[in-house]
Amino acid sequence: MLIKDFRRDFYDVLQHQRVLVLVAFDVDALCACKILQYLFQCDQVLYTIVPVDGLQELEHAFLENAEGIRHVILINCGAAVDIVEMLQPEDHVRFYICDSHRPVDVHNFYNAVQVKLLMREDELSSMPAYDDLFRDDGEDESEESDSENDDPETGYKRKRFDDESIIRRQDRRRWNESRVKTLFDYSKFTSYGTSAALMMFELAWKLSKDTNSLLWLAIVGVTDQFVHYRTPRDKYMEDIMSLQSHVSRHNQRGADDENIMSVNCLRVSFEEELYLPLYRHWKLFDSICHSMPIACKLRLWSLKGQKRLHEFLAEMGLPLTQCKQQYSAMDTAMRSEVKVKILEYMNKYGLEIQDVIIPSFTMQYGYKHLLCATDFVYAAAAALESVDRLRLPTDNFLAATEILQRCVSRKIEAGLESAKLQLRGVVNQVQSFLDMHQIISAGPFLYVCVQEGTADSRFFSHPQCLLRLARYTLQAHCSVSRNKRVRSLPLVLGAPLSIEEGRSIMVGIPPLDTDDERKNFFGKAFEQAAESTNTVVRFNSFDSHIIEMKTEDRSKFFDALISILQ
Structure with a gap:
């Protein structure tokens, strides 16, 4: 059943209860989990968080932790399967599903007792009507039993196939065929809805518990959907615009010195960000070579493509000696003109605005490095999908959590380095595919x-x-x-x-x-x-x-x- 009032029908119900939270292994789910965790800590709600990496682990985690639990929250997992049928819970257990996966299973949508959906109503408008999916065949069965008579010769039941029973059978067969077609048409495409982190932030806002830190988590969750190709650019822009008003509200800077934010505070700002992965923490040349839109337009895996890139940099007035050192060590004047120069010469080299610019947000905490939302997505995703065989999945989950906490700078740096290795691996493999x-x-x-x-x-x-x-x-x-x-x-x-x-x-x-x-x-x-x-x-x-x-x-x-x- 779809919940319309998150505060009344979801959050208030959890007060003074023990809650089990099952979280999928993606950055958006992790951000939503941290927002919910903050809310629970504010209101002293007892909770258990268990990361789950697949349907089998979801089932196992529920069985391991279900004792004494009446409320289960599923973040980015569980919406696409009949959760009650799969987990076989007790009648008193309630499931609250905040999941961006679409389509939602019809049994979850029409289960008015045990399943509550934390989603936007307009994203479920394609749900088939109840009468097209479910019907009560009790009457048909009783009528069929009435049509059975005792055979006077044998003493056994004999079914009387009158016209009405035949018509009912044909009607039921046609309805079943129509139901199968309706379900297939509804579920033949999979897609994604609004970010779970954004949904949890909107709940925090309605509870008047939203902070700049929670806002940043929502931004990272929305960016994760875009980076991993879950939502199109238009949907991403729509969510970013809705978050921009919250950024302005939480990051006001007045003209008076008294109204200027403290240096030690988290500062979030909206920017037209260069669509270059990790460029602030890498070499500009390497970042451009690992940017998918630019690499594909210039064909950087070929010698001709590398030559065009050198021409591009030369025309922008960026020497290779500057581009092949750490971005933070570049000449300040050149570094400040990188975005302007790229925008000035991109059309000549067949690049479009969406290939080089992404509207996004940056954050700075004290005097530490400036980080953009895509940096956090790459670093946290690399931590979640660590290739270290000695680490357990729960270790990876905790490492990604520490990256999102921002206070452990060495964890962030380790995550950024792991993300660079991933990007290099992707580019090398693509080049191998093309060469071979x-x-x-x-x-x-x-x-x-x-x-x-x-x-x-x-x-x-x-x-x-x-x-x-x-x-x-x-x-x-x-x-x-x-x-x-x-x-x-x-x-x-x-x-x-x-x-x-x-x-x-x-x-x-x-x-x-x-x-x-x-x-x-x-x-x-x-x-x-x-x-x-x-x-x-x-x-x-x-x-x-x-x-x-x-x-x-x-x-x-x-x-x-x-x-x-x-």
Whole structure:
């Protein structure tokens, strides 16, 4: 059931109760969790937080912690499955789902007792009507039993097939067929709604408990959705504009000295930010080379592309000696003109405004480094998907939490360095795909697989990094391909998950032509391909377009996928 008043029907109900919070492994969910954690600490609500990395862990975490729990909050997990059917809870347990995954399972939406949805009403407008999904067949069953008579010869029940019962059977069959079609049409595309962190911040605002720190967490959550291609640019801009008014309210600076904010306070400001990953903490040259839009437009993986980049920098008046040292060590005058120069010469090199500029926010805490929202997203995502085999998933979750706390600067620096390694791994792998001509057109889609034993393959066993690789690969291939149809083709990317066990992870992303919608159809396609080939596929991720399977079954799975999508 959709909740309209979050304060009355959600937060006030939790007062003086013990709450279980299940959090997905993504930055948006982590930010939402920290906002909710702050609210609980303000009102002394007892809570237990458990990170869950997939449906199997969600089920296990609930069974382990369900004793004595009446209220369970799920952040960025649980909306796309029938949560009551999956977890089999006691009748008194209530689930509160704040999840950006769409579509929402119809049973969750129409369960008025045990499931409460913390979502925006306009994002669930495509939900099918109740009568199209559910019907009470009690009357039909009773009428059928009345139509049974005792056979005088045998003494057994004999069913009387009169015209009315036949009509009822036909009507029920037609209704079932219509229901199957309605459910398929509703669930054939997956997408994302409003950031969970933004929803939790709006709750804090309504409770008059919002702070600059919570606002920054909401900003990072919204930025995470954009960085990981969950929402289109228009939706991102809409959320950013709604947050800008809160930024102005919390970061007022008056003309009088008394009204100027203290240096030790967190300061958040809105900026037209350069769309260059981690450039303030890297070398400008490296940051440009690892920027997906610029790298794909200039084709920086080729010698000709590198030459064009050198020409671009020279025309802007930025010497290579300056660009190849740390950005913070660049000449101050040159550093201040980087954005202006890029905007001045970008059109000459085929770049557009959205390739080099992203409206975003920056924060500064005391005299520490200026950080933008994308820096936090990359650093926290790298911590969540650490490739250190000695670390447990909960260790990664805590490390990402410490990065978002801002006070542990060494954790932030470690996260930024891990993010650089990830970005290098992605770029190297894309260049390998292109050099080896490994991207294959299967007709209705493109596919490519990361080879086992590749130096950077350890990064791609994690879904977020794999998703970034898939997007980079598709955009790079479209930039070099002479086939005009390639922009309308989706991509399926596979990578080794466990070489010892012979398992692979696979992700499917939509074509670039549908970038304005960000709707993904691979969830249903993967499901149908698995059924038609009897392939053992593990749908463990909260994103149905990310699956796990045996590496040896990959070829026959691709064959089935081709026949389904043709």
